[in-house]
Amino acid sequence: MSHRDRGDLSAVHGNGNGSVRARFTLFTGVLVTVLSTALAAPGAARAAGPGHMTHPDLDWLGSQIKIHEGAGAAAGDSKVVTSSKITQTPGMDVSSHQGNVDWPGAWSKGAKFAYVKATEGTSYTNPSFTQQYNGSYNAGMIRGSYHFALPDVSSGAAQADYFVAHGGGWSADGRTLPGALDMEYNPYGASCYGKSASGMVSWIQSFSNEYHAKTGRYPTVYTSTSWWTTCTGNSAAFAKTNALWIARYSSSPGTLPAGWGYQTFWQWADTGTFPGDQNKFNGALDRVKAYAKG
Template identity: 85%
Template sequence: MSHGDLSVMHGNGSVRARLTLFTGLLATMLSLVLAAPGTAHADDSGHMTHPDLDWLGSQIKIHEGSDTAGDSKVVVTPTVTQTPGMDVSSYQGDVNWSGAWSKGAKFAYVKATEGTSYTNPYFAQQYNGSYNAGMVRGSYHFALPDLSGGAAQADYFVAHGGGWSADGKTLPGALDMEYNPYGATCYGKSASGMVSWIQSFSNEYHAKTGRYPTIYTSTSWWTTCTGNSSAFAAKNALWIARYSSSVGTLPTGWGYQTFWQWADSGTFPGDQDKFNGTLDRVKAYAKG
């Protein structure tokens, strides 16, 4: 029975008016819920269902495992000084930044966005808090290449916390390329299609900010989903994910990593990271 049949059956204009009012109120309430930070909008319906559980490396641990359990099991002998840092998302909530700073964290990356609608509801506390504590900080975007184009996601990222400034304390944005938390590992894309998507994101980010984004990935995912492409090594710094005592084999083209996410728990809240160099080099990379 249609709404028209219902109104005729009742034969009452006030009933129709109440139905119209109720429908309008319901639509307004639904739009407010979908627009709230930390949720997915209608265009993500049935796809992005748990963005607060999608953080930098959340799928790496699931698919590749770990042979670390925090600082105590990891012995690293790098060729240059490593600067300790961390990365967080809404999963950590309000972070004690002064505490992390006092324990030695010198830089931080904060999740800003995912897809084309999600924003981290704790972003301001985390992004501004890390800066105020003295850290060099930046933000990252969790990519969903099957949801929309690379340029569209880069635009959304820049508009919602992913920008960059040459103040020496703001790192260029990072693009999180990892296993699909909602389906097929490579988001239904061929290797060439994935490379094109990443190029679209990277070029648009550069056009908007003047910097190319750091690319976060694991060697295994990169090999599987881009065909181990070397197309980005000349312009994009590498942030490698490997929860072990060494970075292992890097994707083709990169002779070294700029960042290394080496554990998903430890001294600092969130994931544990190392910058491949001294603190003055972190600041130099931030400044561009």
């Protein structure tokens, strides 16, 4: 075999946790691949393939909803309204994508509450969690944490346990919101994670019940009406126990999932005045504090 029969190709893929370097060597039609992986971020996933995380730092609250449903509301849209005349309290949510956040700056611009990504699946923790979770609290905000669900990786109860053990707990101090469960399109495959509607409802119940057993609170459920309808069959099973955090990047929350007569939180834009996503609590600040205290 001559050197003309051999070719070398190298590529580097950044995944938010480090990089994967692949060298492809072609010998007369046979492709030999050598991979060297450098994963640096704390809590980074070490495996690829179905059910495994390869880019958890790109999976934040609403990242997949924007991809699948679009973002209709302009940042800072003065036409954003709600279906009621109840006072709306502004807030934000962040993940490792924002890194170190200027919390005093966000507070000075009017953010009164914040949710911070804590975990994903059962092997990822946000490397910026401490700065974000403690920083928002120290700036004066009421804050909580959220879990990005991967229902095809492990049981709901297992992920609730992992969440609580890695920043997802709750205390009745009036400054800590109950944890939120992020239910949205699968960033690694089929939108509903290969589950039937009844299977998805069972998974969410498993997470919710375990979180309640561990903390005494039911988690806030974050979702979009479209995903919820498609992947749970528009279940009304959670409306009596779990507060709703609706995602809709438009001028109003729109039609809500079955059973919920109103939303508690509304994520209305993915950019704007505050770092991260823009949110409104459906009530005045004293109601935010009441919800935090339980």
